[in-house]
Amino acid sequence: MEGLRLDIVTPDKVVLNAEVDYVGAEGVDGQFGLLPQHAPMLTALKVGDLYYRQGSETHWVFVSGGFAQISDNKVTILAESAELASSIDVERAKAAKARAEQRLADPKADFDVQRAELALARAIARIRVASR
Structure with missing residues (x-):
């Protein structure tokens, strides 16, 4: 099965470019999850956490608002600020x-x-x- 391309970008830098199996985040209308072949979507994000899975590993990212755009197995997060948990x-x-x-x-x-x-x-x- 083809995965998802996840790009997390802020005005200052590219925080992440990765191939992932799943993305979960909190939009202004509630939490959502994305798998490959998800329908195109655009949503505003709340201040909070975003996570993604690569195989059996789950990774966390802080996201300070912004937008998520989903199209053609690509998830683009345009955030005001974002930080990997380890950072x-x-x-x-x-x-x-x-x-x-x-x-x-x-x-x-x-x-x-x-x-x-x-x-x-x-x-x-x-x-x-x-x-x-």
């Missing part, structure tokens, strides 16, 4: 989580709440992906 600096992510929680806990602080909530979601997702 995530967990201590940095924990520090970012603490900063975001501190900002959100201070009712007198003058800051962008939506930005702090997004920073918190990214930090939590990075920590989760790194722990897998």
Whole structure:
């Protein structure tokens, strides 16, 4: 059976080019899974994790929003940012989580709440992906 070509690209770099058997991710409308011969599809991604399987191995990637395009056995992830689980600096992510929680806990602080909530979601997702 022919596999899937998975390309994960950010504005700064190509994060991954690989032949895979399966891709799972979380779109804005919920989780989805992709096997070879999947129908063409375009969907927005949530901040969170993406995983792919190569044989019996499962690999995890942090994805910060973006889009997934599926066509002709090719999955292209166009993400604002993305990191392989092995590349995530967990201590940095924990520090970012603490900063975001501190900002959100201070009712007198003058800051962008939506930005702090997004920073918190990214930090939590990075920590989760790194722990897998």
